[in-house]
Amino acid sequence: MNISRIQKMAVQGDLSAEGLRYLLNCHCECEHLDYKVELEFSNDHNAISIVKDIVGMKNIGGGYLIIGVEDKTWSPKGIKSKTGLDSKLLRDQVRKYSGLEIEVDFVEHAINLDGENRLFAMILVRASAKFNKLKNPSFCKISSHANESWGIRNGDIYIRDGDQTVRLDDLAKLQEKLEDLQDRYQEADQLEATSIPSPFEIETGLFRLLPKEYGIFVGREQLLEKIKTAIEKDPRIWIINLYGPGGVGKSALATRVAYDYYASGKYEAILQLSAKDRELSPGVGVRALQPSLLSLEDLLDKILRLFTFTEYCSEEISVKKARALEILSACSTLIILDNMEAVSDGRIMEFVREFPPETKAKVLLTSRQRNSEWELPIQVPELSNSEIKEFITLRSRELNLDFPTNDENVIKKVSEISGGLPLAIQWILGDYARTKDLDAILKRVLTNQSPLLEFSFRNSWRTLDLEAQQALSVLPIFDEAPTLQEWRIALNWSIEKIERAKSKLVEATFVTEKTDQKSGNKIYIALPITLSFAKLELDKSGAFAKETRSRYEAYSQRISLSADNYSQSEDLFTKFDAKGENQKKAILLARMAEGQMSSLGYQEAEEYYRQALDIDPYSIYTLVSYGKFKANLFEYESAIDLINRALARVTKKSAFYVYYNLADVYGQMKEWRLKIKYLKEAIKYQTDTPAYLFTMAQHSLGVALGKTGNHIEAIQNFDEIINREFSRGYLSKSLVVAARTKKISLDRTNPEISRGFLDELIERCKQFNNAEEIVEELIHIRDEE
Structure with missing residues (x-):
């Protein structure tokens, strides 16, 4: 809530x-x-x-x-x-x-x-x-x-x-209640503004790899070898640019290279980022995406955090650049920057080009354009006929299809229809899985009534029954590929009904079933262009669309507001030193308990927590999670006892998590001085804490200090947050939240300078490119009565 x-x-x-x-x-x-x-x-x-x-x-x-x-x-x-x-x-x-x-x-x-x-x-x-x-x-x-x-x-x-x-x-109590509500609004806004999910599929050690966008990788072995040779051969060339039209497979190739090098251990570190903010699909439309590469400051911060030099993230950009270049000269690193045509910050390429001769870094770019500069360009063509044949053969075998892969005329026709794009081939196989009438499929797709991919998809869509159509149409509402349970919740269907629809969609190759490496759950993946088309269909469905979106939004709200839910299971295993099977099972059981809490299954949650502690009585993650559960039920004594048991075994990596949540329990009890004590302990571990969580803790500390009347120290904390925002080079909502809360403290201690503080802050913000919305909110705060 x-x-x-x-x-x-x-x-x-x-x-x-x-x-x-x-x-x-x-x-x-x-x-x-x-x-x-x-x-x-x-x-x-x-x-x-x-x-x-x-x-x-x-x-x-x-x-x-x-x-x-x-x-x-x-x-x-x-x-x-x-x-x-x-x-x-x-x-x-x-x-x-x-x-x-x-x-x-x-x-x-x-x-x-x-x-x-x-x-x-x-x-x-x-x-x-x-x-x-x-x-x-x-x-x-x-x-x-x-x-x-x-x-x-x-x-x-x-x-x-x-x-x-x-x-x-007593009217004084009303004043106290209104001030308390203002503080709670700020806490809630800060939590929402800073809860950012990780974009990475692999997030371990010095490796940050984005999820694969493909189930199988077909052909292009020569091209792969050419790319790897270009990366490895000449130390004087450290920038390789993969260029070609949209949808040709540049991102898939770059991702394949990243995972191959990750498996081989060729590089000590790999950082893969993407500036892709939308998917443009012929005949379908645009699907918005969340980029993981935003600006030069963002790139530098990610390099520094990868190598655990978080303290440098608050420095001037010149200091950050110098430190990043030192790191890249000392550690063999592969940096992959995907969809560079979507990047508006030209300083990124300037930074990459100024790597010193002694650098140990290599940079692999993907772009729709061949760069006019001196980095090594490699063109990515469409799939060849032999690669199309290989793709069809492997997928037909996977789906038990009798597709005529040895008929050269068929391969030629598929090549013409698809333009050599793997997504279009996938759709043709989907139609064939349903109807087995290849001639009819090819004739429908080759008509002039509609664009190639739209027509191909439309005909496949019409072969589905209503259940399968509805199941496919809701997939765009998910931020990530859903599990069967998440899919079922959005649709509000029985298990039997979603199983029927899922089987039809898998058979028709609209979705692919995959086991998530982090959670072990089966997830259901649709191609980006498929999701774009499905969104158009969902938008036509009126009340059905509103209800499914509303259900999923409510579900997401229930599972995403916990301050510790910022990483996936593998990251938790590393963070909490879960090396043995029992340690890992305990964490997974605790996460299952958290899932039960979101659906009001309190008895089931209690049972999962007990099972987890039976397996590993010393699991820090489980003890703290269980403590938070008890606090939500107002069983504060039990909550504090559980978290104190975790505190006795705290490590440097887990210290912030334990102290922060212990402070949160005392905050629920309105024991402000104890909350302050443990928040101060938590923020001692800044270098081991993601920046947004550290900001959230520091903001909570400022609010708690204000509760005890220590507004001077509270303002100091808010000022640190504000100054850190300015040092990053781009502004976020955290600055607005800190400014609003500082104004509250100033209003209570020195109201004469409150407006002047905001006037000065607004002028400072105007120097930044993304300041318009921030300045607007600050003006609103300043002019509030």
């Missing part, structure tokens, strides 16, 4: 079905969210209870009451029938019992959960988001059952405190 997001939804007046789905999937109440089993105004006791909640929410900035959710278990059961209420009738009830005119809105949505439509009511309590206005709360103007303990008395002030509505007896 992101309390800041809920507050923003209320301010923006979000009453959509998608918004309701998000709120249902929070599975937790807070100041801005309350669940009710039913909405009952037939007796005064129930009516007054609801009115108190509405008044309380209005006084802390608005929020939602969701009707149809069981108390405590937060199970979304729904309501039996429409309530007959509307916004006007609800406002009348509030006025009747409190004498207040409060702006509330009422809607009902029927949404599909677990295969059935369920009805829910949604009450939005609107209020000002401005701190100065909230300091003057609404008080009840009439009495209702004043002699009863549950009644309302003239002059009563109600606010929300956690998951409860309470009567306020």
